[in-house]
Amino acid sequence: MSNDVSARLRSVRQMHGLSQRELAKRAGVTNGMISLIEQGRVSPSVASLKKVLDGIPMALAEFFTLDPAQAPPVFYRADELVELGEGEVSLRLVAASRPGRRLAILREVYEPGADTGAEMLSHAGEEGGVVVRGRIEITVGSQTRQLGPGEAFYFASAVPHRFRNRGRERCEIISAATPPSFY
Amino acid sequence: MSNDVSARLRSVRQMHGLSQRELAKRAGVTNGMISLIEQGRVSPSVASLKKVLDGIPMALAEFFTLDPAQAPPVFYRADELVELGEGEVSLRLVAASRPGRRLAILREVYEPGADTGAEMLSHAGEEGGVVVRGRIEITVGSQTRQLGPGEAFYFASAVPHRFRNRGRERCEIISAATPPSFY
DNA sequence: CATCAACGTTTAATATCCTAGACGGATGGT
DNA sequence: ACCATCCGTCTAGGATATTAAACGTTGATG
Structure with missing residues (x-):
């Protein structure tokens, strides 16, 4: 789960309480794209991933630095x-x-x-x-x-x-x- | 130059004294692809960028964290x-x-x-x-x-x-x- | 000057991503 | 029950990334 974009994105999105559609709307992309990314069926272009993260918002550096395991428990x-x-x-x-x-x-x-x-x-x-x-x-x-x-x-x-x-x-x-x- | 993948990659590659071809060989991609990325004519997929960085080697997080402006002058x-x-x-x-x-x-x-x-x-x-x-x-x-x-x-x-x-x-x-x- | 090797760039063809739209399921309100 | 609305997933087609192979340039060597 270290370099897996799909798991990271799903985790980040949920931690911010956003649905795929809502994030897609904010980011200016389609909900289907986010679905495909989170399923690991595509590897998004950096440009696309940046667009998606802008909808959160979150920088690429922060996205890849995040350690899902060290996120404090709820x-x-x-x-x-x-x-x-x-x-x-x-x-x-x-x-x-x-x-x-x-x-x-x-x-x-x-x-x-x-x-x-x-x-x-x-x-x-x-x-x-x-x-x-x-x-x-x-x-x-x-x-x-x-x-x-x-x-x-x-x-x-x-x-x-x-x-x-x-x-x-x-x-x-x-x-x-x-x-x-x-x- | 903060989120510009092309400038970052060129900078990182040169700092490691690698040519486009040499890096391409180590990363298992074509030299043309690296050329296109460094010219900003394409936005590579995350999978591709990871492959390229593996040839240096460098993690995605480090790549996006780098601040080209704070690289000490030569x-x-x-x-x-x-x-x-x-x-x-x-x-x-x-x-x-x-x-x-x-x-x-x-x-x-x-x-x-x-x-x-x-x-x-x-x-x-x-x-x-x-x-x-x-x-x-x-x-x-x-x-x-x-x-x-x-x-x-x-x-x-x-x-x-x-x-x-x-x-x-x-x-x-x-x-x-x-x-x-x-x- | 001719040759060779290495560089970064370009181009046509292929592989992959991304969009638009439809689908089935779950939830809440009337 | 019904309808409306949200969810995440899937599929076909157009857009984009990537490859393989060529090109032009530069510097070193004989």
């Missing part, structure tokens, strides 16, 4: 949280390995049926959190997942995202956002 | 030397702006007709110097130039190079090489 299992406090105070740090982290923790409650809306949120900064009770469906870019108690999330807020409580039980989340002034 | 005018000493001792530093410099200065004399040979020298380390008297023809990679008194040079010794005194006057150079153990 989801964390319950046992992937790092215990910071001790004694009476217990602080479990999410995305402890992520560099340049800077956020403030919040507590959020989602009533049954609650939904942040289909027009996917997207704003500056980063956010993350832990589900304390109930279940919640979280969509980040192209990835959607149901999280239950003990599970967690962490992502850049620029990636379009959505929170939905599709169950019958109230859902409680310990959440966080940065910069703190946003919330 | 030739310096007399007024481009930096005065280091003062009083009785005068030390004029060549390539003062080049980072990671580490060399020992030498004095060399070339009799008329002297020639280091057509089979271009190429070895580890870096070298540079100043012409004190007479004239000397220096070839570094694809660049050839006649230098006279007060002019200077500096390059990586891995790039094939050659010194020729084509005049009738003895030529004197204050020269340098690294690592010092080589000379």
Whole structure:
């Protein structure tokens, strides 16, 4: 996956929450071309790849420098949280390995049926959190997942995202956002 | 010249002292293709460009990261030397702006007709110097130039190079090489 | 001067990419 | 159920990249 243009492009596109058609429209190429590239059925010309990346936008150098394996994970299992406090105070740090982290923790409650809306949120900064009770469906870019108690999330807020409580039980989340002034 | 594949490839190829044909042979492509790319008459496919770079060898990421403008210059005018000493001792530093410099200065004399040979020298380390008297023809990679008194040079010794005194006057150079153990 | 070898360039023919449009599947709203 | 809309994939044809072989130039050699 080091020099494979197809996997890189698919990864980059999805990380930016773009569909093939949407990226194609922004880049001024056809969706079919992006499909063919991502399937590895053609090796695009440098000119074409540059056009596609301009629609993101991203420089060729950055595209080829990217290491898909070192992209920070979006989801964390319950046992992937790092215990910071001790004694009476217990602080479990999410995305402890992520560099340049800077956020403030919040507590959020989602009533049954609650939904942040289909027009996917997207704003500056980063956010993350832990589900304390109930279940919640979280969509980040192209990835959607149901999280239950003990599970967690962490992502850049620029990636379009959505929170939905599709169950019958109230859902409680310990959440966080940065910069703190946003919330 | 930032995203221009043609200029980048020509620059990279010449910096490695390769002809179009030689690079084509190593890369397993035709010399015509490299010519067309370097003229900007075609935009190669990523697969083709990778093949070409494999013949150098160089990774795609490095190729697109290269900043041709920040490639250290090979030739310096007399007024481009930096005065280091003062009083009785005068030390004029060549390539003062080049980072990671580490060399020992030498004095060399070339009799008329002297020639280091057509089979271009190429070895580890870096070298540079100043012409004190007479004239000397220096070839570094694809660049050839006649230098006279007060002019200077500096390059990586891995790039094939050659010194020729084509005049009738003895030529004197204050020269340098690294690592010092080589000379 | 003639010859040879190496260089970068050009051209006609072939291989590959790229587009335009159609297809089947999934999702959401009425 | 139906319709509308989005998704990613596929196919035929025109556009582009790439090859193989020639060309003109330059520098070295006898």
